[in-house]
Structure formats: C-alpha cells, structure tokens
Amino acid sequence: MKDGRGRFDSFVMFAEMRTGSNFLESNLNAMPGVTCHGEVFNPYFIGKKDQLTLFGYNLADREADPIALIRAMRVQTTGLAGFRYFHDHDPRVLQPVLDDPRCAKIILTRNPVESYVSWKIAQQTGQWKLTNAKNLKTAQVRFDAAEFETHVASLQEFQVQLMYALQVSGQTAFYIDYEDINDLDVLNGLAAFLGAEGLAGLDGSLKKQNPEEIAQKVLNPDEMERGLARLDRFNLARTPNFEPRRAPMVPQFIAARTAGLLYMPVRGGPVAQVTGWLQRFGAVESDFTQKSLRQWKKARVGHRSFTVLGHPVARAHDAFCSQILMGGFGQIREQLVKIHKLDLPAPGKDYADVASHRAGFIGFLKWIKLNLSGQTSARVDAHWASQAAVLQGFATFQGPDIVLREERLAEGLAFLAAEVGQEPPAVPPASVHDFTLLAEIYDAEVEAVAREAYARDYVAFGFSDWQGQLLR
Incomplete structure (x- = not known):
C-alpha cells in the first residue's frame, strides 16, 4: 500500500475482451482499499465507455504522456489503484x-x-455487459476459422x-482463469x-451472458x-529453440564510408570476401x-544495411576448420x-586422411546440435550459432x-x-583454407546430420541440400 507496508502500490489486470474482466473488476472494487479504474488506456475512452477524462487528464493529455496518468492515478486514489490492460491498448504503457x-x-x-464466440455475439447484439437477466440478448454467430486463428x-x-x-x-503474477472468477476462495x-x-x-451486479455450450452458439x-x-x-510442428539470445554485435559491423553500405557479418560466412568488396569503394569503418x-x-540518407547467409553445412565446416582444427577455443x-x-589432430594440423576428416566433422556437427540445445557447458559461439x-x-x-545468399x-x-547508386566492383575470390575441402567429404549422411543440428535454420531460410558450388 501507499504507506509502504505492502508489496505493491498499484496493480494491472492483463486481460482481453470477453474474458470476464468486468466481473473481476467489480469484485476487486468490492475489496476494501482496492480500486480498479477500468480500461484506462483504451484507444477510444478512459476507464469506461464514453468517459473521456480521468484524474484531470483527457484523451489528448493521455496521448502526450500516458505514464503521467498512471502517476496521477496512484496519487489520487486512496488505497491500491489499478486498471485493465488489453493487448491492443497503448503499447507505451x-x-x-x-x-x-x-x-x-x-x-x-x-x-x-469461448472468448472468440462471446466476442462475436457481443458484436452482433451490442450487449457487452449484463446486469439484469431479463435484458439478455442472444444470437447465433458464424465461426470464421481464419479470423479465429488470427485471434489466437x-x-x-x-x-x-x-x-x-x-x-x-x-x-510473478497472479494467474486466474475465467472459470475461477466465481470462486470466492480464489478471489x-x-x-x-x-x-x-x-x-x-x-x-x-453482473450476470453471465450466453451460458449455453459453444456448439449451440454458432x-x-x-x-x-x-x-x-x-x-x-x-505446437507439434515447432522446431524447439533452446539457443540463448544473442546481442546485435554492433562493433563488428563494417561500413563503406562513402558508398553508404553497412555490412552486418554472420560469422562463419564469407566475411573476408564481403569486407574486401566493401574496401574497393574506399575506406571502411568498424x-x-x-x-x-x-x-x-x-x-547518409539512402544507406543500405545487409547481411549474407551461408549454407549451414558450409558454415559449420568453415567453423570446424578455421576455429577447431586451427587450434582456437x-x-x-x-x-x-x-x-x-x-x-x-594436433592444433593447426589436418587429419591423416579424408575419411578421418569426415568422421571428425560429423562428430562436430553432432556436438553442435547438443550445444545449440543447451546440453553442453560450452558457450554457443558466433561461428556456429544458428543464423x-x-x-x-x-x-x-x-x-x-x-x-x-552466399551462393548468389x-x-x-x-x-x-545499384541501390546506393554505385558501380559494383568485382567480388574478390573466396579465401580457401589448407584443410580438406567440404566437397571431398560431403554426402547424404553429412547433410542429414547438419539438418539435425541446424533444423531451425533449414526451416527458417528454406535451405536445400548443399550443392557443392563453393570451395569451403
């Protein structure tokens, strides 16, 4: 409370239309020392329908400084003040x-x-609250599958x-379901x-609307x-993602000073090649x-920023050779x-034969799968993180x-x-490492293991099997 004895000095009820928020608000307001002021940040009113001012703020005032309205609500309310917030209310709040x-x-x-069908009925009848059962308006509505999917x-x-x-x-929050708002113990x-x-x-004071089973309402x-x-x-079709969120890595961005081009490198890709291309415009900055x-x-009005995606197999092999075999990490x-x-093999050395290199790379791909899934103690490095x-x-x-895309x-x-009005210089040739090339070890098994390791990238970016057109 405001005297500092409680954990909270305000509250917010996160809800949506037709979830029982009016009923829950009325019961909150029945609690001594608790006041819920309604939909304070509804785009069309302040607090409740047709109300355009609250705590000395009108719509224009609220638009100019929504947080000031929250401060005024806390100061001018005796006890614990709160409001209802729906997903389409002022996002600044x-x-x-x-x-x-x-x-x-x-x-x-x-x-x-239930909430979707109730919303459709309320739209059709115009009845959003019911205080007297004699005034109940009923209707059957048409279920629109596409609209419902968007709603969900x-x-x-x-x-x-x-x-x-x-x-x-x-x-932590206090979670409450529509089915429990009539339970006194829960409240x-x-x-x-x-x-x-x-x-x-x-x-x-409020009565339940449309108590019939859903099939009878449509x-x-x-x-x-x-x-x-x-x-x-x-969500059975979802590719699980346990990979930690990454920072934007702004210090690694590379810009052509006069051309207005900004390169956002993905490690393991053709970073040196693209950087060399940018340098052909003149000085670069990083x-x-x-x-x-x-x-x-x-x-630089008209600038363009870009990145380049590499095929997951080629990118993983580049990381294997340039980082692991070279002796880094x-x-x-x-x-x-x-x-x-x-x-x-010893740092800086390749395997004695192609078969051993292939086996080592497959083992590395299997480790990447574990690493990206949070099943190893090692960090997820940018060289093999999912794109x-x-x-x-x-x-x-x-x-x-x-x-x-690297292949084009x-x-x-x-x-x-052309986008920035420049003549394109020639693209420098890709650098080739001294280890066994991917083309020498690539086969269906390598592709399959890479698809398991980088399932998220294959789905997100539509990669087909590696075509062997690049010397990596």
Missing part, C-alpha cells in the same frame, strides 16, 4: 508497468474459443511477451496476493470443429557503438576430446535491409551497389 515490481500483475485468461495468434503472442518479461525481471487468494482484505461474498458447429482440428494446439552507428546512418577442444570423445539467432540479435538494434553473392552485391 506496457514495458514500464511490467518493469515495475511495485505494480502487481493479475493475468486473466479464458478458453480462446495475437493472444498467444501477448501471453508469451508477459511471461518472458516476468521471467527476466524475477517477478480471496487474489486479495491476499494484493495485500488487501478479502470478500465476504461475490459481487452479484451457426456452423461442424465447420468450427474442422477449423479447430487444423490448429496445432500443442568498431561502432550504437550511438556512433546511428550518427553514421543519419549522415582451447577449452572447447578439450571438452570435445575428453567428454564427447571426438578425435582431433536465425544471429539475425534475431541484429533485430534487437535493427535488422538488415537486405539478406543475401555476386548478383546480390551488384544489386546492393
């Missing part, structure tokens, strides 16, 4: 509220099919965002979570069943900070040998304008040069 450990989080959920996707995305924010900040558990006095009984129940059967409810890179961009080499029983993770890391600062590098770079 979300992160500050999530980051505030003194703001209690209540997360209200409901079966998405937005709900899931928002819930994942909430969960992640709470995890990284070490906070008194919520009161205890908020540090408030419990209820003697439920607020009875005009096309058979079509609804077929539409729901199409959904992968348990070692950026986020601040200096923004300044570079501001000074001493601790990882030791782990590969002692724990994973990988036969490695999907690298690009997601870029996006935490800013994603590239253009993503090129000359065409892609020529297109980039």
Whole structure:
C-alpha cells in the first residue's frame, strides 16, 4: 500500500475482451482499499465507455504522456489503484508497468474459443455487459476459422511477451482463469496476493451472458470443429529453440564510408570476401557503438544495411576448420576430446586422411546440435550459432535491409551497389583454407546430420541440400 507496508502500490489486470474482466473488476472494487479504474488506456475512452477524462487528464493529455496518468492515478486514489490492460491498448504503457515490481500483475485468461464466440455475439447484439437477466440478448454467430486463428495468434503472442518479461525481471503474477472468477476462495487468494482484505461474498451486479455450450452458439458447429482440428494446439510442428539470445554485435559491423553500405557479418560466412568488396569503394569503418552507428546512418540518407547467409553445412565446416582444427577455443577442444570423445589432430594440423576428416566433422556437427540445445557447458559461439539467432540479435538494434545468399553473392552485391547508386566492383575470390575441402567429404549422411543440428535454420531460410558450388 501507499504507506509502504505492502508489496505493491498499484496493480494491472492483463486481460482481453470477453474474458470476464468486468466481473473481476467489480469484485476487486468490492475489496476494501482496492480500486480498479477500468480500461484506462483504451484507444477510444478512459476507464469506461464514453468517459473521456480521468484524474484531470483527457484523451489528448493521455496521448502526450500516458505514464503521467498512471502517476496521477496512484496519487489520487486512496488505497491500491489499478486498471485493465488489453493487448491492443497503448503499447507505451506496457514495458514500464511490467518493469515495475511495485505494480502487481493479475493475468486473466479464458478458453480462446469461448472468448472468440462471446466476442462475436457481443458484436452482433451490442450487449457487452449484463446486469439484469431479463435484458439478455442472444444470437447465433458464424465461426470464421481464419479470423479465429488470427485471434489466437495475437493472444498467444501477448501471453508469451508477459511471461518472458516476468521471467527476466524475477517477478510473478497472479494467474486466474475465467472459470475461477466465481470462486470466492480464489478471489480471496487474489486479495491476499494484493495485500488487501478479502470478500465476504461475490459481487452479484453482473450476470453471465450466453451460458449455453459453444456448439449451440454458432451457426456452423461442424465447420468450427474442422477449423479447430487444423490448429496445432500443442505446437507439434515447432522446431524447439533452446539457443540463448544473442546481442546485435554492433562493433563488428563494417561500413563503406562513402558508398553508404553497412555490412552486418554472420560469422562463419564469407566475411573476408564481403569486407574486401566493401574496401574497393574506399575506406571502411568498424568498431561502432550504437550511438556512433546511428550518427553514421543519419549522415547518409539512402544507406543500405545487409547481411549474407551461408549454407549451414558450409558454415559449420568453415567453423570446424578455421576455429577447431586451427587450434582456437582451447577449452572447447578439450571438452570435445575428453567428454564427447571426438578425435582431433594436433592444433593447426589436418587429419591423416579424408575419411578421418569426415568422421571428425560429423562428430562436430553432432556436438553442435547438443550445444545449440543447451546440453553442453560450452558457450554457443558466433561461428556456429544458428543464423536465425544471429539475425534475431541484429533485430534487437535493427535488422538488415537486405539478406543475401552466399551462393548468389555476386548478383546480390551488384544489386546492393545499384541501390546506393554505385558501380559494383568485382567480388574478390573466396579465401580457401589448407584443410580438406567440404566437397571431398560431403554426402547424404553429412547433410542429414547438419539438418539435425541446424533444423531451425533449414526451416527458417528454406535451405536445400548443399550443392557443392563453393570451395569451403
């Protein structure tokens, strides 16, 4: 409470339309010392329908400074103040509220099919609340499978965002389902979570709408069943991802000073080749900070940023040769040998024969699968991290304008040069290491093991089998 005795000085109820948030709000307001002010950040009103001012703020004031309205709400409310927040409310409010450990989080959920059908009925009848059962309006609605899939996707995305924010900040929320908002014991558990006095009984001012089973509420129940059967409810087709999130690595970006081209390298790819191409425009710059890179961009209207993806097999083989066989990553080499029983030659040396090199590379690919899945103690290095993770890391600062493919590098770079009004210089030849070439060991087994290790990249970027067109 505001006197400092409680854990919280405010709260937010994360909910959606037709999840029972009106009923839960009325019961929160029945708790002594607790006030929920409604949908304070609804785009069309403040707090409740047709209300355009609250705590001295109108819509324009709220638009100018939404956080100031939250501060005013806390100051001007006796006891614990809160509001309801839906996924389509003012996004500027979300992160500050999530980051505030003194703001209690209540997360209200409901079966998405039920909430979707209820929403469709409310749209058709115009009845969003019911206080007198005599005034109940009923209707049957048509289930739209495509619309429902979009509805579910937005709900899931928002819930994942909430969960992640709470995890990284070490906070917890009070989760409550639509089925439990009529349970007095559960609501008194919520009161205890908020540090408030419990209820003697439920607020009875609001009545349940549309209590029938779902099949009776829709005009096309058979079509609804077929539409729901199409959904992968348990996300069985998802490629699991346990790879740690990556930083954008801005200091490694390379820019052609006069050409307005910014290269965002993916390690293990043709970094030296692309850098050499940029140098043919003149001086290049690197070692950026986020601040200096923004300044570079501001000074070059029409600039283009880009990255280059390499085939997972070629990229992994490059990492195997240039990093592991060359003798870098001493601790990882030791782990590969002692724990994973990988036969490695002396640092800087190749295997005695092609068959041994192939066996060693397959062993390395199998280790990469474990490493990317979080099943080893070694870090995930940028040279063999999935390219999907690298690009997601870029996006935490800013994603590239253009993503090129190594197998069509000359065409892609020529297109980039034309984009910034430059004549494209010739692309330098790729450097070739002194170890056994991938073309000498590649076969269906190598491809299959690489697909297991880099399943995420193969799905994300549509890689076909390696064609052997590059000397890596």
